[in-house]
Amino acid sequence: MVFAGVLGSSVRSTLKLAGQRLVPQVSCQSQLSNARLFSVLLQQSSRSGIHRLPILAVTSRSITKTAVQPTATVPSTPADAASASAVTPPEAVIPDVVTPESSVELLPDLLDSAISHLPAALQYGDLAALGLVGWTPAGFIRWSLELINVTTGMPWFWTIVAGSLFWKAVLFPLAVKGLQNSARILPIQPQLQKCQEEMSVVQKSGDKLAMQKQALKLRKLYNDAGVSMGATFLIPFIQFPVTLGMFFGVKKMCDLPVEQLTQSGLDLLPNLAVPDPYMILPILLCAAVNTQISVGAAELNLTDRPEMGHIMNGLRLLSVAGIWVMSAFPSGLMISLVTTSFATTVQSLLLQQPSIRRALNIPIVPAQFQGKLPSPLESVQYVIAKYTSKLSEASAAAKQPQAKNRRR
Template sequence: MVLLSMRRTQPASMAMARAAARSGPRVGRTLRFEHAAQMGAVQLIPTHNLGGRSFSSSPVTGLLTDDKIVAASPAEVADQALEAASTIDYASVSDLGFGLSDLAIRSLDVIHSTTGLPWWATIIATTVAVRTVFFPITVVSMRNAAKMKLFQPDMEKLKAEIDSNPTQNSETAQEFQKKYKALMKKHGVNPFKSVLTPMSQIPVFLGFFWGLQDISKYFPEYAHEGIGWVSDLSAADPYMVLPILSSALMIASVELGGDAMAGEMKDKLKFGMRFFAAIMVPLTMNFQSGIFVYWVTSNAFTVAQSALLRVNLIKRALNIPVTEVQRLETASITTTTPFEAAVSRAKQGTVVKTHMYKPTKK
């Protein structure tokens, strides 16, 4: 038994919070101590001018009337610290609002509580469910993209017709706009539908990205319900398997889904996406493993979806135009390049005499 010379100086909650912070696990939680009032916060007082502390069992002279001698063994101090740590109150799901991250956490909680799946499987199941809900929007975008490819030859002919017109003025531009809108109406094309998929996926992506970073505040067991080498979903993948796999699946989805693009834009977008996927590995390797479980699942869903939608039978079932057999050869489209136009004008002008060698002045 050790007698400590102490003085009551501060609230018990502050002392126990510091003790719990030194000995307990580091967690971003709101600390609430229900039994802290039963314990007195203490501070050791100096017994000489050198600022030392008194650890003697003999009485200390000069103590004020409110000073007390508290007897405590190391075991009792440890028990009191554990009792205080056990009263940590985690944030409640009922405190969530309806922001993007809050909705993501709520959806994960619904799947987890109804299925009883571990958290790694809950993330996968929720991701597949959300992507399935948005599948009709993807079909609408792909249907519009296929119609755009059918619309492209007529569009090229219209551009060639306008470019060949020697008079370029506001009336010509208005005529082009009028014919362009008529072609779009004829083919049932709407440029806005082409961006439906990315516009609908961005809020979902941000919601899960932010939500999975904060979900351990509401469910402490989330950190320990990983799988394989990523047992802690709140920590980074120690072997970088998930970051590499996520980037590889992203590249695969770009290669499979590139047919929906057209012309030069297709090559530029595919190159940009390949580059972006490559640099994502070093930029995101320290992200939580739970985030990568979501990304890998989402990218794998995209790859499978793109592979299925390349099958003509499935396309016809979803009313997506099959464009492979309906492509027109580019040779049949009479377009005039700037060089060809210059050559044509040169043929119509006066002949300029040229020489193989520089003539000598006489």
């Protein structure tokens, strides 16, 4: 009996060792924590249809390191099998058998599936295929944005910033020419106003010869001051279409939307086709516009034309009230507006430096001609006084027919 027991024990140990070599080692999903998390993320993204799934960098090394490879044990007696099944909780039951080799083979397919959720990079001609490129100012600006994105490979957030700065640089020579004219006009502003008043009186009289004399006198004033009349009237006709083209060009790309704009490349604003959920951009634009107005007021002659200062204060008030309107604009459009406004402020600050003005042949404005914005209270008082004077003029004009009737 003892011999039979020893023989049976040796046979069982031999079979157990052979079973460990023949039976494949298994790993349950609960032990493959990284693989389970990656699989769940892919399943959730496929159900929800989200196209902005981040690329999950999961390697076979991280999976195989965390995978525990227990050896399959055979219970020696039925009592041991029953006790093992009683101790094992239901959660630990292996739902699927996943070998490390099969998980490594699945990784390329899973990564390809994750990357396929991202939009393809923009290619040259894609915007033309969408009907967004043309010979209009907006179409031409959209073509320039496509060219910047394709050639540099920058994310679309920085593409819009670079495009806005590019067109600001294109308009820089016109801004310098405009400052040259405005700085030369400031000292002769009183003579110009007097000449314009005489011109209006002559126009009412209908004397064509006198009108020609006044026109020649006005032209002589401009020529003596070195002011180019053609540039003065031509500059706004060039700047205005570019400004509107930038606005409507970016806005239509966001409204369509161009698929690549849904991946901005910035975590704070991942989707440029939707409004800023935090309202950071509208508030930032309001601050940029107010700063731009305050800095640019130095180039205005508010002494002879005080109404311009009150108009600027009105624009500042409108910029604050427009925060709620701008909160509905797409983030891509707001980025373009904020970039342009800050670039204009920096440009004005630089062009007010005496050394830069001398280098660009821009006359230095004397201190007495440099404008300073009035306070909000002064603007309110100005509006009240203007409204009161208009009412008095209207009442005086209404009384004149009545006085004539009484005389009759």
